[in-house]
Amino acid sequence: IVVEVGPEVRLVAQGDHVVFSFLAACGRCRWCAKGLQNLCDRGAAIMTGGRPDDPASFRLSLDGAPVTQTCGLSTFSEYATVSVDSAIKVDKDLPMDKLFLLGCGVGTGWGAAVNSAEVYPGQTVIVQGVGGIGINAVQGAAHAGSARIIAVDPVPFKRETALRFGATHAVADMAEATEIARSCTDGQGADAAIVTVGAM
Numbered sequence: 001i002v003v004e005v006g007p008e009v010r011l012v013a014q015g016d017h018v019v020f021s022f023l024a025a026c027g028r029c030r031w032c033a034k035g036l037q038n039l040c041d042r043g044a045a046i047m048t049g050g051r052p053d054d055p056a057s058f059r060l061s062l063d064g065a066p067v068t069q070t071c072g073l074s075t076f077s078e079y080a081t082v083s084v085d086s087a088i089k090v091d092k093d094l095p096m097d098k099l100f101l102l103g104c105g106v107g108t109g110w111g112a113a114v115n116s117a118e119v120y121p122g123q124t125v126i127v128q129g130v131g132g133i134g135i136n137a138v139q140g141a142a143h144a145g146s147a148r149i150i151a152v153d154p155v156p157f158k159r160e161t162a163l164r165f166g167a168t169h170a171v172a173d174m175a176e177a178t179e180i181a182r183s184c185t186d187g188q189g190a191d192a193a194i195v196t197v198g199a200m
Contacts, residue, residue, distance in 0.1 A: 021088055022103060029041045121146070127149065130153040143166075148184050152172070
């Protein structure tokens with residue numbers, strides 16, 4: 001919920017409900033006009049944070065003191081200072097406890113399956129890691145019509161959840177996932193592999 005806005009902000013107002021986007025996009029530059037918001041001219045500048053050794057490098061300040069941000073969002077804070085280009089206005093009737101997921105996990109996971117891997121009907125997809133991003137990659141692959149979605153995670157609860165969210169198979173390791181993919185595709189293997197783990 002927007003608490004306060006800067007003097008030049010016109011797109012959102014105090015009291016508006018917003019979702020934060022990890023990739024800020026102005027919606028007006030040549031890249032945004034082409035649907036390539038990840039290359040937004042203003043967004044790139046917004047992602048450069050201040051350096052503690054250079055107070056002049058901070059983009060934002062409050063009462064003259066520099067204000068820092070984490071990833072341009074600071075979502076682990078009770079309050080966050082963000083660029084208007086990172087704030088997407090949403091309907092006030094939508095449940096905030098569900099909406100907050102859209103800012104990172106849903107867009108990243110769903111986008112990995114639908115936009116980056118370009119999953120299409122009939123394909124076999126492996127999703128390694130079924131946390132917040134991976135579960136959304138599973139949903140994205142299912143929505144795109146994947147015939148087989150093999151979720152890989154060592155945690156039993158996450159595997160069970162993946163099956164409820166669209167995975168056709170859920171296994172504990174990549175060796176088993178690879179074998180399933182090969183057995184379902186006459187030895188060809190997966191059409192796409194989406195890795196959403198922090199370390200392997």
